[in-house]
Amino acid sequence: MSTSDDIITTSNGLGYTSSSAAHPESLVKPPQAPSAGEDTIEIKIEFGGGLHLLFSSQPSHKIHIPRNIPNDDNTATQPVNMRYLVKWMKSNLLSEREEMFGDGDGVRPGILVLINDADWELEGELEYELRDRDEIVFISTLHGG
Template sequence: MEITPGIESMANNAAPYVGMSTTVSFNGKSGNISSGGAELLFNNKKKFDVMLPSSDKPWTIKNLLKWIKDNLLEERPELFIQKDSVRPGILVLVNDADWELLGALEYEVQPNDRIMFISTLHGG
């Protein structure tokens, strides 16, 4: 899944963390795609352009995951989220880079980031 945030309202300088539009995608692959993977938990939608609401907390991936769980997940959240993080075996890419390089759960989502979740939990 892929999430790209964009600034919701640049004018709203008062809020410490403005809302952002973000792209969230699942098993997104460019080129010829055979479907399948984590998007099955999201009503088969591979890509979401989302607007994150303004918040008094930074939009860390940790907070974003919680937001995804509350707003996008259609079924069986335990197959996507375990405790505060993604289920082990789901890879997370932020703008095509491994989230482990960016602080993982603590990474603060920036406007227009593309956040992708790729499940490895299927046959090879």
């Protein structure tokens, strides 16, 4: 069984070293994002597999986004979801080469998304409704074999 492994690493399993990252952790607060409060939630975002290079070379970000967003026909509000987060990241966090991250509403094939350490395919992908202090990890599976 895997529990018998005696190999211990001190890594994050995300494929970067501190030397390749600008800052191990950075607090990014874009101007339009208010600090966490009644109307916003805090989300931790991490990048692996080299993806941080598209996000100012920062592998870890803490962001604040609205708790509720307008629904599709603007008649009411709905809880904020992954679709909103991905869109938000494209306009607020992505520093270069959008086509390397985004694909339509979602993310490019070959990018693995984990929501609180679970494969997002089990969590509803873009429809997943985000909660305060959720941790989202994006890992590129391409290259670097």
